[in-house]
């Protein structure tokens with residue numbers, strides 16, 4: 001019952017009872033009508049086809065990911081046999097002399113990513129709060145598209161702006177020998193992660209029930225107290241997810257960091273080293289892959305770098321997903 | 337109207353008009369009183385403006401799209417709609433509990449003392465005492481006294497609602513407003529909340545939007561019937577539910593429409 005679809009009014013929701021109690025075409029509701037059989041079968045055939053199509057698409061996507069991973073393994077794992085582990089774990093990346101220390105690259109990537117996250121989080125959350133809670137509606141209309149446009153700027157362009165504007169500014173402003181530093185990379189990556197963080201946090205704040213705001217205000221809180229002590233804590237896990245997504249974009253980013261971080265493979269040791277050059281995993285792969293002989297040790301090591309990056313990104317995404325999962329579970333519990 | 341001497345007026349509403357900016361006139365020339373230590377019931381069909389009136393009383397509607405408001409709301413003789421009226425103080429004097437319980441994402445204990453913490457109270461002893469008093473008044477103490485540090489989300493719906501009542505009580509308000517506080521609750525929890533109200537009216541003034549006519553009739557000391565923004569009838573509960581003066585009131589309470 002309730003699932004038969006009348007061919008005349010396909011657009012009507014099939015299982016919603018007609019408020020008048022009468023079917024539009026005048027036929028009584030029920031399964032006993034012989035004319036009903038053919039459309040019923042057509043619909044179910046269509047459904048089966050759709051289901052299959054979706055299944056195939058889904059599975060092929062998974063296969064593709066698996067294949068990429070296998071390819072990475074295939075090309076990257078030999079590096080661990082060709083180069084002694086002590087070399088790979090070393091502090092010097094100098095392929096011409098056979099030194100393949102991954103530490104400076106990992107350190108460079110982590111430094112820039114964490115730095116970018118630390119910059120993007122407060123800025124992004126503040127912007128989202130402003131857009132969602134404080135700005136008058138016309139301000140919202142202007143700001144939202146701007147954030148979206150920001151997300152669409154190609155990373156080459158951001159890198160270009162970095163080289164031409166941001167780096168010189170830092171060099172003269174901070175009085176350092178070169179503007180192409182880890183810090184420059186952080187700032188630009190934060191800029192790139194910002195739109196993601198802003199839009200996700202904004203969505204999160206949107207889903208915090210209006211009654212929470214009322215509850216806060218009704219307790220005699222100011223608007224700011226309501227935001228900082230109720231809305232943000234209530235959206236905490238969503239905000240973390242936003243950060244992870246932003247970071248996910250930042251850690252895989254190649255072009256911008258290659259252009260603005262100076263690419264010197266050194267391990268940062270003191271806090272001041274954020275104003276020195278670093279080299280990230282992505283930039284290394286992009287810069288060197290074109291020059292290595294296929295099948296050489298250097299070639300395999302570059303894939304090993306890619307593999308490492310893959311694992312790190314995977315872990316970050318997994319963490320994000322598990323947070324989202326926890327959030328839905330809690331939401332379900334709240335509703336029950 | 338009844339001949340008994342009237343109780344003291346806590347809130348006097350004079351010719352209140354409220355219109356939202358989408359054009360709906362939600363309250364039209366409302367004049368009535370809220371009496372001290374009474375259960376004041378606002379009831380009527382959906383969209384009548386009951387919630388709007390509650391939200392006007394403690395100015396929660398300040399942030400809503402209200403395009404026009406006229407009239408006065410006098411709390412102890414002072415107009416709360418005046419521009420320079422201390423709204424934060426007002427909201428502590430007039431606590432409100434909503435239809436769906438809104439526990440804050442924290443422990444039971446923290447929920448209750450939240451308003452006090454904001455007001456800057458630090459003294460642990462005072463906070464502990466408040467929690468116990470408020471939860472006892474909210475008829476929840478016996479059920480949660482041994483697990484105050486549990487998350488408020490672990491409580492049942494009815495317990496959460498009483499927690500919200502307790503949270504308002506912790507601020508020692510003068511008036512407690514409840515907007516369909518039992519609409520999501522089972523009969524037993526509903527009964528507990530109603531019982532709690534009978535206790536509370538000794539110390540507080542209560543304004544409630546009940547979730548059914550039956551509930552209205554059960555608890556009302558004073559009742560006001562709202563229909564599409566108009567106050568149709570306002571009288572002592574006993575009088576209004578047994579011998580309504582207006583035909584529309586009678587139709588509604590006898591279930592002929594609504």
Ligand SMILES: Nc1ncnc2c1ncn2[C@@H]1O[C@H](COP(=O)(O)OP(=O)(O)OP(=O)(O)O)[C@@H](O)[C@H]1O
Nearest residue numbers: 356358360362381382383384385386387388389400
């Ligand atoms: N924020 C708002 N913006 C615009 N119109 C609103 C807003 N809140 C309420 N209204 C309108 O004001 C009228 C009265 O609404 P209100 O919520 O006060 O009714 P109610 O008596 O509480 O109804 P219910 O029993 O359904 O809760 C309705 O027509 C409603 O559409």
Ligand SMILES: [Mg+2]
Nearest residue numbers: 386387388515
């Ligand atoms: Mg309402």
